[in-house]
Amino acid sequence: MIATLKRFLIGRPLKSEGLAEEKLSKFKALAILSSDAVSSVAYGTEQILLVLMTVGYTALRYSIPISIAVLGLLTILILSYRQTIFAYPTGGGAYIVAKENLGVRVGLLAGGSLLVDYILTVAVSISAGTDAITSAFPQLHDHRVLIAIGMIAFLTIMNLRGLTESASILAYPVYLFIILIFVLIASGLYKYAAGGAPITPTTHHMEISGISLFILLRAFSSGCSALTGVEAVSNAIPNFKAPAEKNAAMTLMMMGLILGSLFMGISFLAYAYGIAPKPEETVVSQIAASTFGRGLMYYAIQASTALILFLAANTAYAAFPLLAYMMAKDKYMPRMFTVRGDRLGFSNGIIVLGVLSAILIIIFKGHTEGLIPLYALGVFIPFTLSQAGMMRRWLKMRPKGWAISFLINTMGMLTTLTICLIFLITKFSQVWMIFLFLPVVIYGFIRIHRHYQDIAKEMRIDAKSDIPMTKGNVIVIPVAGVNRVVLNTISYAKSISNNIIAVYVAFDDDDADKMEKKWEEWNSGVRLVVLKSRYRSILKPLIKFIDTVEWKTAETDYVTVMIPQFITKHWWHNFLHNQSSLLIRAYLFNRKDVTISTIPYHLKH
């Protein structure tokens, strides 16, 4: 039944040979990998305006130079990651780049922050998308956690079905959003040029008091939240159709171009219309309403904004399992993340991401907005490490024209490092827990690695000297009476060894005598030992007995406990039989160095 449900949700298993078919075309990759970055258009400008507004309405004019600075940073990041793509064609996320150039521990720091960040991406984006839905339909407000969990379940299942299928479903809304925002910007600019803008820009010559470098930098760092998600492409190169590097680089450039123009367009219109951030209405919503009025186009823009926020979460579904796979292959994460599921995706990574982000949403009751600074910082740490790694690489390898490449990465590194520091200084109360969390995660990676190394050493055998050695075998059979299951088990035991002891646990003397008499009558040729249990426990006397047998014979013999086991015809029949054999098995399994054989007897009734 579970198998059927799984088949229905996930689809039939695919052959391993199908792996090549599952590669992404540029058109689909752009949609699946850029929705995170592009969706930040929905809040990037607003983040800048919110900080400037703390000084006053007239300070809003600084949004244009700040937006240009963000655009500059975007250009640097895109150029930098383009270099990474060609340097690391097998997938060069911050983890790989930092590990190879700056050492394993720095790599783990980058990998750890990215993994945590992908979980935050899902939680934050899904919450924001749910907010958009519940703003439109207030009667759904009480069910926001349920809606968010439902969306996560939907994304998880879609990703378990396989990348290509997800992309087909999810590509259209991304392109719809891009087109709608472009139309909005074009119409807005036309209206502005034609002089029809509803509000004229504020005069440029008013005096502003209280503006400082600190505020400007803070506004700049807030605006940098628009750049989260830029790294997605360089992590996912192996998912691209051949030639993977070229396609990935093209996708990255396209994404940068789209993101840059949408972001600048929105920032300019906000400035041109003189829009100030309001708690009850987003900046994009204000621009759309001013341009088109609250008609069909307005609602289409709002709806596609909500939709792309859900799709932003989907980016993490592409990135998290791949990074987990790479770290698991390096033995820093559990081996299960290397296993491909029925549909060739790394199912365990997909499921773990879904479960952890759902837990975050439940803990924060759907209000994860407070996590945004943490989330942005979690992106800029690996940005910085990745670029520092590239700097080191240029210095080491010095290919032709390395100086320019080095300069690009140095500029990028310094900028992102500065942004990290600004985050720390201006938003410490919201990001301090990263200092608690990252060391724990990295310590975990290192412990996992050590465990795998120890095990590998312990498991290694020498093909010459380590050959199988045989010993004798003592068999202990716990019996509950004289019946067919016991007969069945003893028959099996006799075909293996002649050294068999049947053990019966009696609760009183009467019981013991009866059993001894019955056994004698039967004459199975097997010795019976009757143990007495004054506390009505079967397990304890049995364990004690096995200990004694082990102590006496372990040098010369293997000790095998054979457990006669009813297999009932219907699962609910299990309630009708004592499950002592399961208990015995579970106990012995974990604590004792004995072999446990289960001898099944399939009941006919």
Next chain:
Amino acid sequence: MIATLKRFLIGRPLKSEGLAEEKLSKFKALAILSSDAVSSVAYGTEQILLVLMTVGYTALRYSIPISIAVLGLLTILILSYRQTIFAYPTGGGAYIVAKENLGVRVGLLAGGSLLVDYILTVAVSISAGTDAITSAFPQLHDHRVLIAIGMIAFLTIMNLRGLTESASILAYPVYLFIILIFVLIASGLYKYAAGGAPITPTTHHMEISGISLFILLRAFSSGCSALTGVEAVSNAIPNFKAPAEKNAAMTLMMMGLILGSLFMGISFLAYAYGIAPKPEETVVSQIAASTFGRGLMYYAIQASTALILFLAANTAYAAFPLLAYMMAKDKYMPRMFTVRGDRLGFSNGIIVLGVLSAILIIIFKGHTEGLIPLYALGVFIPFTLSQAGMMRRWLKMRPKGWAISFLINTMGMLTTLTICLIFLITKFSQVWMIFLFLPVVIYGFIRIHRHYQDIAKEMRIDAKSDIPMTKGNVIVIPVAGVNRVVLNTISYAKSISNNIIAVYVAFDDDDADKMEKKWEEWNSGVRLVVLKSRYRSILKPLIKFIDTVEWKTAETDYVTVMIPQFITKHWWHNFLHNQSSLLIRAYLFNRKDVTISTIPYHLKH
């Protein structure tokens, strides 16, 4: 850790010899077995007045003859159950009496209604008690389900600790309630006799319209809810100290006397004070307030009323596990109900009762008052059957003076049967589900019985002809590589049989070649079969292979699958290793007739 928690909650295990010590003295038995019956004083009179009030205030004067009728019924029931105690000294609940005299199916009907009823007792009493608490502390009202579940958990743990200890803790509140109500009645009567009653009784000569036999009978049947719990003593005879029958009979008489006087006292005072039922205040509360004013005594009475309602639930904790034990011994219920726990109580019965009543409370969100008629009917069905059984018994055995005994039981039977019919006619909408539920339960009993009989037949062996027969043994070992765990398993297998096949599941040709080469180099003396899995499933090719082996050799050989199994040093290390061996085991265990041996390798790291 779980073991320590269990030890803390339940106490250390007791020896089986300790069973005799756990018997109840009369003093404790009266408290533990009568709290259900005595607690009905809290609502018995009120139930009568509520029905009469539907006709009018003046109809309330009929409460006195109706109360006398209930008292008469109580006398009949007490006398009848006294006869049962001596006739069935090993515990003669309705189940035993009906089964022995009226056949198994009637016995199951009685047993089934009693079991259901005990669950309802717990749910209804706990809800009512919680209401009393939340009426006093309205700020707790939102937590009523939690409080009720907490009380059930408390009762369950107390009962798991053992009967005597429970009784010591619980006896005092019962006696406190009895004493307080006696003091209330005595003071009330004195006040009335002295002419100080606040309200004078209504005149006896007013004309009443609309009163009918139907209403009177309905009021009578409602008043009979005061008699629930009377059967508890006769079910629990084996729990009494020797001489059990005499002590049980004495306890029953004492209980009848106390219940009868308290009930009549409250009914008379209600009549004498001219009290009418109010939705916002109970009759007992009104009487207490009129007699003492709202002072210390009033609150003491209210508090002990709440407390005894919780203790009423405890009666079911004594009765349910014992009845379940008796039915399980007759093989109509799962065997687990016959097992005595660490503290010698029937732990499974106690736990099942706790869980089911907690579920009822959760489903009804703590408002189980609507279940009261169902609960009362559930008591009167076994009352009727038990007395019908006794009638049959007198007719069969005809001891000296049987005619009077027969007459007592006949009167009782006719009365309780009438009450059942009145319940059905006047409260059908609240009790109809019993016609759905009881047949299902009884069908379940019969199916369980048939299963146990079939199994017993299947298990039976002939001591002469059924002796162990040996066969050969083919051993299949799934291996994941060449390592120490595999070496360990092959060493064991070689000491059992020479017919060993190692099986490796490869995901691609490269993998297969590598493994074959490694195996050859090792030269363990065991044949390796490499299976290819195009869908990356280890289980499916393996199962198919085992099927083939089984099909070829099952006639001449046992097929044994030996599973090499890491045992990790820390439980969380399990996340770091694929759990394929558990999957393989779980699959084979349920579906295949092969022996499964787990060969443990305890990891040092």
